[in-house]
């Protein structure tokens with residue numbers, strides 16, 4: 001470990017700045033679940049959970065979080081943004097059982113003058129008055145210098161003047177934000193280097209924003225300059241382009257700067273999924289560490305290299321994050337990609353059959369269709385004309401739907417050679433089908449898993465008569481599975497994807513009975 005290796009605190013602000021993402025609002029119970037996951041499982045050092053005085057719902061959420069944190073010994077690690085309003089934010093935080101205020105002071109002369117209409121002397125007197133009250137009430141105090149990045153560039157004397165006045169006060173962390181995300185790494189390094197040298201006994205936090213896509217690079221620069229705590233959010237949520245992604249920051253500080261952190265990386269993906277669900281903001285498939293596709297090799301040459309001594313391995317291996325490497329199937333697949341998928345499914349095929357299956361995969365890929373690992377057994381069955389994946393066959397299906405009427409469906413299916421005919425009803429064609437097929441499958445002790453995701457796509461530039469593709473993600477308890485169906489009618493595409501899943505699971509049930 002290099003001698004400059006230090007412990008860097010991560011302060012997660014998903015529940016405060018993250019909730020300032022356009023369109024995001026967490027319920028109190030969602031906030032409590034995220035707070036617990038952050039402190040107990042991900043083990044971040046501190047969390048900022050709300051702004052004071054926002055709403056009754058926010059008060060309830062903060063009270064619940066503080067109650068739990070107190071029982072777990074985490075009370076001082078829960079922080080709330082408060083305002084320079086003498087007693088009001090402090091009283092609000094106290095009434096929720098809170099122990100820490102992150103006080104929002106003005107870090108640029110322009111903000112102080114234009115927004116507050118105050119001079120440096122007036123503003124620092126107000127800030128010190130609120131700090132005095134917070135201190136009397138027993139709160140721990142951190143101070144934000146909002147718009148500090150512009151203040152440092154355009155009104156440095158103001159920044160120094162404010163620091164001189166606040167320095168003697170009982171402030172644990174001076175939190176310096178790049179409020180508008182305008183800094184580049186050299187500017188971050190130079191300004192923090194100056195601040196850390198000028199005030200060597202003070203603790204500085206860096207609060208980045210990602211407007212230029214530089215938040216993580218800026219965190220590196222701040223840490224290099226001597227900062228001991230950085231702010232980040234799950235999934236890079238936050239005002240405008242967000243803050244810095246906690247997943248990126250964690251791996252970069254560990255791997256590229258040999259810093260010590262308390263976070264448990266094996267929980268990064270689970271928390272990302274929780275925040276994705278609660279926030280309704282989808283994580284891009286190529287988002288580092290947490291994106292759905294970032295541990296998938298697409299080019300056949302990469303799969304081949306992985307097979308020949310891990311030529312494409314890096315420190316950023318999927319196992320580190322409780323994920324697995326997968327190999328995409330499509331027009332760029334090679335022999336090795338297919339082999340890796342066959343291994344995963346524990347399927348054994350001769351070289352000659354592998355060639356035929358690969359040729360089919362490439363031709364399906366050429367027509368722009370997606371192929372999931374769970375599609376592979378069907379492609380094999382189809383190419384090799386095997387019947388092993390035809391435990392259930394849909395013989396007929398008709399659906400009736402009306403604008404203000406429930407949908408009804410009538411189906412005829414063959415399950416393991418037995419014919420069934422039944423009807424179902426539901427709030428849409430697919431729902432009605434699920435009702436009908438459920439009635440049949442109960443005779444086989446089979447219960448369909450719940451949906452985790454349901455996506456309908458048409459080819460780019462498609463028209464109303466185009467084929468539609470439905471990819472369903474199923475929550476199968478200990479794993480998520482994807483199946484795909486293609487049909488001109490989008491409801492039938494969903495139905496075909498469902499039949500595929502049922503076939504896979506009936507096949508597994510039959511195998512486990514044989515074993």
Ligand SMILES: CC(C)C(=O)C(=O)O
Nearest residue numbers: 144146147177178179
């Ligand atoms: C509200 C403040 C603390 C902020 O988020 C920022 O300046 O970026």
